[in-house]
Amino acid sequence: MKTAAIIGGGVIGGGWAARFALMGWDVRIFDTDPEAERKIGEVMANGRRTLPMLYDTQMPPCGAISYHATVAEAVKGAQWIQESVPERLSIKNAVFAEIAQNADADALIGSSTSGYKPSELQENQGSFASRIMVAHPFNPVYLLPLVELVPSSKNPPEYVEKAKEILTSIGMYPLHVRSEIDAHIADRFLESVWREALWLVKDGVATTEEIDNSIRYGFGLRWAQMGLFETYRVAGGEAGMKHFMAQFGPCLEWPWSRLTDVPEFTEELVDLIADQSDAQSGDKSIRELETLRDDNLVAMMRALKQQGAAAGKSLIEHENTLRAPLPETVPLITQSRTVPVDWTDVNGHMNEGRYGQVFSDASEELMTHIGADRAYIAAGNSYFTAETTIRYLNETHAGEGFSVATRVLLGEGKKLQLYHEMRRDVDQELLATCDQFLLHVSLETRKSCPPLPEVEARLAKLAAAHKKV
Ligand SMILES: NC(=O)C1=CN([C@@H]2O[C@H](COP(=O)(O)OP(=O)(O)OC[C@H]3O[C@@H](n4cnc5c(N)ncnc54)[C@H](O)[C@@H]3O)[C@@H](O)[C@H]2O)C=CC1
Numbered sequence: 001m002k003t004a005a006i007i008g009g010g011v012i013g014g015g016w017a018a019r020f021a022l023m024g025w026d027v028r029i030f031d032t033d034p035e036a037e038r039k040i041g042e043v044m045a046n047g048r049r050t051l052p053m054l055y056d057t058q059m060p061p062c063g064a065i066s067y068h069a070t071v072a073e074a075v076k077g078a079q080w081i082q083e084s085v086p087e088r089l090s091i092k093n094a095v096f097a098e099i100a101q102n103a104d105a106d107a108l109i110g111s112s113t114s115g116y117k118p119s120e121l122q123e124n125q126g127s128f129a130s131r132i133m134v135a136h137p138f139n140p141v142y143l144l145p146l147v148e149l150v151p152s153s154k155n156p157p158e159y160v161e162k163a164k165e166i167l168t169s170i171g172m173y174p175l176h177v178r179s180e181i182d183a184h185i186a187d188r189f190l191e192s193v194w195r196e197a198l199w200l201v202k203d204g205v206a207t208t209e210e211i212d213n214s215i216r217y218g219f220g221l222r223w224a225q226m227g228l229f230e231t232y233r234v235a236g237g238e239a240g241m242k243h244f245m246a247q248f249g250p251c252l253e254w255p256w257s258r259l260t261d262v263p264e265f266t267e268e269l270v271d272l273i274a275d276q277s278d279a280q281s282g283d284k285s286i287r288e289l290e291t292l293r294d295d296n297l298v299a300m301m302r303a304l305k306q307q308g309a310a311a312g313k314s315l316i317e318h319e320n321t322l323r324a325p326l327p328e329t330v331p332l333i334t335q336s337r338t339v340p341v342d343w344t345d346v347n348g349h350m351n352e353g354r355y356g357q358v359f360s361d362a363s364e365e366l367m368t369h370i371g372a373d374r375a376y377i378a379a380g381n382s383y384f385t386a387e388t389t390i391r392y393l394n395e396t397h398a399g400e401g402f403s404v405a406t407r408v409l410l411g412e413g414k415k416l417q418l419y420h421e422m423r424r425d426v427d428q429e430l431l432a433t434c435d436q437f438l439l440h441v442s443l444e445t446r447k448s449c450p451p452l453p454e455v456e457a458r459l460a461k462l463a464a465a466h467k468k469v
């Protein structure tokens with residue numbers, strides 16, 4: 001059994017707990033706050049609703065979450081321990097000392113620290129230091145894949161590799177930061193952008209809302225899919241990066257920005273920012289903003305997945321590790337997944353067109369199951385759908401889990417007839433049915449023809465089994 005311990009279950013620890021549990025790990029939590037269980041429950045609910053929407057496949061069964069009264073108890077049996085206590089070195093060092101005395105001999109420890117170097121966290125931990133690394137995630141941890149993995153010279157390469165393996169297995173993208181440095185890589189950017197934004201507000205150049213709009217309508221969209229350097233390479237036109245640098249390099253020296261100074265956090269500045277932020281978003285609760293943020297992230301990441309780009313590429317790679325052959329049940333369970341937010345329409349439910357996609361995906365799973373898989377198709381044979389009758393029986397909404405049970409009604413020669421039933425997980429309500437008639441075709445002639453003998457035999461066996469019940 002895979003077990004993770006979470007020490008400190010606030011915004012970030014709660015996010016880690018949700019990601020580990022939703023990826024099938026048992027999670028043991030210690031937090032000093034008596035309200036921790038309620039707070040983590042809310043983060044968990046956000047993660048439970050949105051993380052499965054990223055995947056077009058069955059998720060592992062959710063692991064068990066338990067709360068413990070001490071660090072010693074929480075870390076028992078854990079292969080991965082994630083420290084997410086407040087950003088104070090003294091608190092972190094004290095927690096590591098307690099973990100060191102109680103962790104299993106083979107446990108690895110990740111720290112969520114936004115700014116401390118691993119060597120600072122490892123101070124006074126003796127040989128246990130070799131097991132402590134920075135594993136800095138991004139909020140919300142259950143959706144965003146990036147985790148900056150920062151080892152020091154005290155961490156042997158095999159521990160670093162093991163850490164990467166574990167983080168990848170829960171759908172994260174570990175970016176190995178090869179030189180330890182304050183605030184790693186990403187927080188350096190975030191801090192410089194934040195500092196510049198504070199000046200723009202303080203100097204009365206822009207409001208918090210105008211600054212946010214300058215990001216979300218423009219370069220924020222570019223950054224999510226190409227980052228900084230690739231974007232600028234394209235901006236250099238045909239002459240590429242060198243031309244871009246020649247054209248815009250001098251501005252760095254004028255300079256356009258005030259990045260080196262920090263505006264003083266006077267009461268006046270804090271009030272100015274807080275008041276503008278209230279005017280911008282005060283009509284929505286933090287929970288409502290989280291839901292907006294998470295739904296938009298899911299939709300954007302699914303679009304990137306469609307393109308196989310950036311965070312979407314790592315999603316595809318992770319999803320491939322979750323795929324497993326269909327169990328030989330009667331009927332076959334050809335889909336088991338969650339309705340993603342981008343499948344819903346103006347009526348607030350799953351759009352009718354998506355039912356067609358669900359049943360098409362179910363048929364594709366069945367094709368793989370009978371041997372008409374990617375290799376078979378690449379060799380020039382496939383099935384085309386000739387007729388589909390869908391009955392829409394009940395609504396389903398974003399975040400609801402469902403499955404599709406498929407029966408082979410006919411599998412003779414070039415003819416294949418399937419009957420699918422789609423049911424909601426929580427109450428087994430029948431949502432839709434689909435009668436589907438397919439023809440085996442040659443992809444060379446684009447005309448119907450009999451399948452290869454092994455596929456035909458497999459189909460005949462299934463049809464016989466499905467007829468009996
Ligand atoms: N909030 C953010 O956007 C991000 C924060 N981080 C890092 O994650 C860490 C945690 O930050 P947040 O979750 O934002 O803080 P938080 O304040 O939301 O959560 C900290 C939690 O630790 C608990 N705690 C305090 N002392 C403890 C102890 N001795 N043992 C166990 N639990 C204890 C608190 O009760 C609280 O629930 C920090 O190192 C921070 O730099 C990393 C990425 C993003």
Ligand SMILES: C[N+](C)(C)CC(=O)CC(=O)[O-]
Nearest residue numbers: 113114137138139187190
């Ligand atoms: C503000 N912050 C430094 C705590 C931010 C992070 O560490 C990462 C994030 O999620 O933005």
